[in-house]
Amino acid sequence: MQITRRQALAGAGITILSAGAASRAQAQAAPFRFIVNVGLQNLDPISSPSFVTRNFAYLVFDTLxxxxxxxxxxxxxxxxxxxxxxxxxxxxxxxxxxxxxxxxxxxxxxxxxxxxxxxxxxxxxxxxxxxxxxxxxxxxxxxxxxxxxxxxxxxxxxxxxxxxxxxxxxxxxxNATPPAQQVREIMGSGPFLFDRASWVPGERARFRRNPDYVPRDEAPDGLAGGKIPKLNQVEMATMSDPGLRVAALQTGEVDYLEYAPVDYLPRLRTNRQMTIAQAGGQATLMYCASLNHYLPPFDNVLVRRAVQQALDRTEVLAGAGFGEGLGQPDCASLFMCGAPYSSTLGSELVADPSLDRAKALLQQAGYTNQRVVLLHPADSPLLNPYGLVMIDRLKRAGFNLDVQASDWASIAQRWVQRQPLDQGGWNIVPVVYTGFDLANPLSNMGVGFNCTDNQPWGYCVPEMTPVLQQFEAESDPAKRREYAAQLQKISFENATFPIAGQFRSPAVWRRELKGVIDFGFPVIWNIEKPAG
Missing domain, CATH: 3.90.76.10 (Dipeptide-binding Protein; Domain 1)
Incomplete structure (x- = not known):
C-alpha cells in the first residue's frame, strides 16, 4: 500500500487540517511544532545520554x-x-x-x-x-x-x-532513583509543563506554558537570561523521512527542524520563508566511534587504532553530505577546532587516515576475523549516512562486521548495557556529539570518563589519570590548555574514542517566528508564533 505524505505526517503526530478546520485552529493559536532528530523514549536527562532527552529536559527542568x-x-x-x-x-x-x-x-x-x-x-x-x-x-x-x-x-x-x-x-x-535508572515521575520547575498523558514514545511529546514560571529579569542570551515561555502549546515530534520534514516545514505544518536535512539545504536557503541557523564554534558537531573497551577485540589498543585509521574524515563527511562550507575534514582536534581547548598535539596520529595502515594494525594485533557487532541507527538522518560509510570503511579494512540496524532509541538502550555479544552486547556504535559535549576535557567522551566505570565504552588509561587530576585542580587558562593538549595526545595514542569529522548541521525554522535563539540546539523559550 502506498503511504501518502498526509498519512506519514499524521503517523508522526502532525495533524493535517482541512481549509475550514485550519482557519478555526489558527484562531485558537496552533501549537508550536518542532521536529527532532530521533524519537523520544527516555524522559530522564540523567540516566539517558541522548540529545533528544536533553532537548525534552530543557523545556521541563531548569538549571542552577x-x-x-x-x-x-x-x-x-x-x-x-x-x-x-x-x-x-x-x-x-x-x-x-x-x-x-x-x-x-x-x-x-x-x-x-x-x-x-x-x-x-x-x-x-x-x-x-x-x-x-x-x-x-x-x-x-x-x-x-x-x-x-x-x-x-x-x-x-x-x-x-x-x-x-x-x-x-x-x-x-x-534521592530515590539511582543515576543509571530512569525516574518514574517527571517533575521539573522549567518554563513548560509536560503532558505525559498524550506522550507517544518515539513519536511525540506535548507541553503547555508554565504560568507559574518566574524568569530572570535579564534579556535571553543563549541558555542564560530570562527564559520567557511565550508559546501556549508546544509539540516535539520526529519524522524519519527527511523529505517529509522539509515538506512539513514549507507548508507550515511544523515550525522548526532541529537539523536541516543536508540534501535540502540549497533549496531551503533560497526560500525566503526560511531562516537557517548560523551558530558555530561549540555548536558544531563531531562524528565519533563509540568502542566497547570491555569486550574483544576492542580491548586491544592496536585494533582500536585500526578503527581510527579506517575513519577517513573526508570520505565520512562527503558520504554524509557535509561538503564544502559545512564539513571540516582537516580538523584533527579531539576538543573541536575553534573551541577553547583546540590543539594539534598528537594529531599526527590521526591526521592522515589510511586503510593500508588499518590493515597492518589488525595484522599486528593478531586479529583473527572475530565477529564485530556494529549497531547501526538506521532511523537517524544524521547518523544513518555516517554509519553506512563507517560500515564500508571497516569492512574494507578487514573487520568481520555483524551489522545490526535498528532505531536509535533501541540502540541507546543496548548501548548502555554490558552484555556479551550473544546476549545483545555490542562492539561499536556510530555516534555524534556537539562541541558543548566535547570541547571540555572533563566532559569529552574520549577523556573525561577515564577509569570511571560509569559509561558504556569503559576505557581506563592509567597515564591519563594524573594529567586529568592536574587539569581538574588548575584554574589558570593557559596551564589548562597545556594539560588539555597532553590529554588529547594520550587519547589519540590509546584510541579511546576515535573522531570521524567535524561539521555543521544547522537548524532551520520559519521566518515568521520571532525571538528564536540560535544556540546550537533547540531553545524553545522566548519564541513567538503568529496566530495566523
Missing amino acids: VSMDGKGAYKPQMLQGWEISGDTLTWTFTLRPGLKFHDGSAVTAEDCVASLKRWGGRDSIGRRLLGSTESLAATDPRTFVLKLAKPFGGVLEALGKPSVHVPFIMPARIA
Whole structure:
C-alpha cells in the first residue's frame, strides 16, 4: 500500500487540517511544532545520554547555572554565589519564588540531591564530587559546597549545557532513583509543563506554558537570561523521512527542524520563508566511534587504532553530505577546532587516515576475523549516512562486521548495557556529539570518563589519570590548555574514542517566528508564533 505524505505526517503526530478546520485552529493559536532528530523514549536527562532527552529536559527542568551565547556561565536558578578566599568554599543562594510543577517550592535540599544524583552519572559531576568534602543545605534557599582540594571548573560543571546536564528535580525523586535508572515521575520547575498523558514514545511529546514560571529579569542570551515561555502549546515530534520534514516545514505544518536535512539545504536557503541557523564554534558537531573497551577485540589498543585509521574524515563527511562550507575534514582536534581547548598535539596520529595502515594494525594485533557487532541507527538522518560509510570503511579494512540496524532509541538502550555479544552486547556504535559535549576535557567522551566505570565504552588509561587530576585542580587558562593538549595526545595514542569529522548541521525554522535563539540546539523559550 502506498503511504501518502498526509498519512506519514499524521503517523508522526502532525495533524493535517482541512481549509475550514485550519482557519478555526489558527484562531485558537496552533501549537508550536518542532521536529527532532530521533524519537523520544527516555524522559530522564540523567540516566539517558541522548540529545533528544536533553532537548525534552530543557523545556521541563531548569538549571542552577547557564551558558550564555558567548560561552560564559551565568546564574539561572541561582541568585548568586560567594567564594572563599582559598576558593574551596562556595555558597550558593537560590532565587526566591521558584516552584516545581506540582506547586511545591524549590529548595536547597532539592539542589543538593539533584547534584549528587547527577554526579553519580556525569563525567564532570563525578570529578567535582570526587573533589568535594561536603555538599549540604544550610537553609531553604542556601547550600554550601566545600571542596577537599582545588577544582578549577566549578561553574563549568554546574553550567554544563549538554549531556548530562545538572537539571534540578525534587529531592524525593533524586534521592530515590539511582543515576543509571530512569525516574518514574517527571517533575521539573522549567518554563513548560509536560503532558505525559498524550506522550507517544518515539513519536511525540506535548507541553503547555508554565504560568507559574518566574524568569530572570535579564534579556535571553543563549541558555542564560530570562527564559520567557511565550508559546501556549508546544509539540516535539520526529519524522524519519527527511523529505517529509522539509515538506512539513514549507507548508507550515511544523515550525522548526532541529537539523536541516543536508540534501535540502540549497533549496531551503533560497526560500525566503526560511531562516537557517548560523551558530558555530561549540555548536558544531563531531562524528565519533563509540568502542566497547570491555569486550574483544576492542580491548586491544592496536585494533582500536585500526578503527581510527579506517575513519577517513573526508570520505565520512562527503558520504554524509557535509561538503564544502559545512564539513571540516582537516580538523584533527579531539576538543573541536575553534573551541577553547583546540590543539594539534598528537594529531599526527590521526591526521592522515589510511586503510593500508588499518590493515597492518589488525595484522599486528593478531586479529583473527572475530565477529564485530556494529549497531547501526538506521532511523537517524544524521547518523544513518555516517554509519553506512563507517560500515564500508571497516569492512574494507578487514573487520568481520555483524551489522545490526535498528532505531536509535533501541540502540541507546543496548548501548548502555554490558552484555556479551550473544546476549545483545555490542562492539561499536556510530555516534555524534556537539562541541558543548566535547570541547571540555572533563566532559569529552574520549577523556573525561577515564577509569570511571560509569559509561558504556569503559576505557581506563592509567597515564591519563594524573594529567586529568592536574587539569581538574588548575584554574589558570593557559596551564589548562597545556594539560588539555597532553590529554588529547594520550587519547589519540590509546584510541579511546576515535573522531570521524567535524561539521555543521544547522537548524532551520520559519521566518515568521520571532525571538528564536540560535544556540546550537533547540531553545524553545522566548519564541513567538503568529496566530495566523
